[in-house]
Amino acid sequence: MDRFQKLALAALLAVLLLLFVGAIVRASGSGLGCPDWPTCWGKLIPPTSAEQIDFNKIDLGKFQRKAARHGRDPDSMTLESLRGEFNPVHTWVEYVNRLCSMPVGIFTLVLMVAAFRRKGKCADIRWMSLLAFLLVLVNAELGRRVVLSGLKPGVITVHMALAILLLCVLVYVFWRGCRVPEKRLLEGDWSKRTWFLGLGVFILTVAEGVMGAQVRELTDELALIPGSGERSAWIGTLEESGVYLVHRSFSWLIVLGTAGLMVCARRSLPHGLNWLDKGIGGLVGALLIMGVLLARVGVLPVVQVLHVGAAALLVTLLFYWLLVTRVEGV
DSSP: OOHHHHHHHHHHHHHHHHHHHHHHHHHHTOTTSSOSSSSBTTBSSOOSSGGGOOGGGOOHHHHHHHHHHTTOOGGGOOHHHHHHHOOHHHHHHHHHHHHHHHHHHHHHHHHHHHHHHOOSSOHHHHHHHHHHHHHHHHHHHHHHHHHHTTSOTTHHHHHHHHHHHHHHHHHHHHHHTSSSOOOEEEOSTTHHHHHHHHHHHHHHHHHHHHHHHHHHHHHHHHHHSTTOOOGGGHHHHHTTOHHHHHHHHHHHHHHHHHHHHHHHHHHHOTTOOOHHHHHHHHHHHHHHHHHHHHHHTOOOHHHHHHHHHHHHHHHHHHHHHHHHEEETTO
16 A cells, blocks of 8 residues: 555545534434534634633524524523523534544645646546545535524435545545555356345445435434434334435345355356455344334434444445456456
8 A cells, every 4th residue: 555545545534534523413413512613612722621611702603593593492592591591511522523624625625736736647536625625625615504594304314415425536546546446356147246245235235325315304304303202203204204214214225135146156156255345234234223223113323423434334344345346257
């Protein structure tokens, strides 16, 4: 792995980490943890207690407007209520989320500059690195709108779809970044159907991820409704949504497709399954277990976070599998 590949890998890991931390923000309800920007409660380093905040300098109108966007009554926001509701955990979760967004921008910018300085015929790497940087800028703006829009339906879904596209672009840059990109040859009568089965599983996984973002919008809306009850009671409400039912049932297609892919790959790969194939199979199994917990036990925050992180990693590995795997004679 050369320096350019290491840089691409760093950018890719930074995006995966940001997706994971972003899921923690949403699942923990820390969206109001830092109400101002670029400071947090008027400080460069977030406070750990209400005593560290000078509430006389707080712009109450800004808090009220943000509370309204999050579905709360703005008139209920007073300086005393802010003092009583201050949550250092929410504050630091949101602040860490902000910090995690910085390496993504830095790494993709440096990656783009490094790509355009590379010698040789690397036009595809240059333009894909540029696309990655542009996607970061667009998604950063869209992330801002996710907050400003008050979680309007569709905004989070587009935000997640662009994040998935960014992952795929960075995976491609990482794969093509070396002089001789990694390749694995599928041999025998099962070679073509194995590759196309992998493509099918990838498409199904992306579609499942987009629907998962829509389900996440539904859970965010439930969290804003007074008296919506505990998370364990949300399942009945979610089952009234067609998107949730399709998302839940769709997962079995991915499980069956992945099982078929493992069988076909074992027959087609001369050296059998490697870490990539086993990683894909393991992630699908883990996602199935987490999906059952979310559907049968309740919308548990920890499981919800792990579900999002594992899904993002699965998309990454599946796309890399498609890039490195080749059909004999094609």
